[in-house]
Amino acid sequence: MAAAGSVVSGLALLSAAPHQEARFLLPALPGLAISTWRQVHLAPRSFWYAWIIFNAALFVVFGAMHQAGVVPVVAYLGESVWPHAQCRAVGSDALCWEAGSGDVELTTKVFLVSTYLAPRHLLAQPSGLTTGARVEMTDLVGLETEEIRDILARSVRINATLVPKEGELVFKQTAATRYERTLLVMPGSVDVEPMLHT
Incomplete structure (x- = not known):
């Protein structure tokens, strides 16, 4: 009875919250399983078929589609975490690449909009990295939108028309040995234009 009460009270509190997501229901599952395990054999076979189809559909939606871009973004960023790098100026920008020696500092500032915060540990970025x-x-x-526009306006913008070779990245020089770039990460369904223009 306590498990059922825990599930009901938890669902009631979650239902009152203004921001609701399916993942918030996960803590209720153990209590639901404990409070219903004796009734499992009462469910007809058609229920179990429907249950399997429902869970398979949700697996595709939430496991593959809902936030499918987050991990690939982190993988892309992880490929640019180099212990040593070198850069060469190209107009007002610079092309930088991984090198066996080099004491430049490259900073990629990533702003995430309308998506989960990407798991930073997947970058495998050394702590205390100074170069x-x-x-x-x-x-x-x-x-x-106005606040995002202000943040982006204060950020370093690179020349989007500059095409780097494979293994190179475009940065802007901000000091003698410091280079920076800004990336905006958001779902394709979000309109980016209002965030970039006044």
């Missing part, structure tokens, strides 16, 4: 390339992630969830 080479590092990634700084900032979650902009909950901010208004």
Whole structure:
């Protein structure tokens, strides 16, 4: 009875919250399983077929589609975390690449909008990195479009028309040995234009 009460009270509190997501229901599953295990044999076979189909569909939606871009973004960023790098100027920007020696500091500032904060541990970024390339992630969830526009306006913008060779990245030089770039990560369904223009 206590398990059932835990499930009911938890669902009631979650239902009252303004921001609801399916993953918030996960803590209720153990209590639900404990409170219903004796009734499992009463369910007809058609229920179990429907249950399997329902869970398979949710697996595809939440496991493959809902936030499918987060891990590939981290994998892309992880390929640019170098212990040593070198850069060469190209106009007002610079092309940088991984090198066996080099004491430049590359900073990639990543702003995430309307998505989960990407798991930083997947970057395998050494702690206390003073040279080479590092990634700084900032979650902009909950901010208004004007606030995001102001943050992006103060950020370093690179020349989007500059095409690097394979293994090179475009940065902008901000000091003698410091280079920086800004990346905006968001779902394709979000309109980026209002965030970039006044």
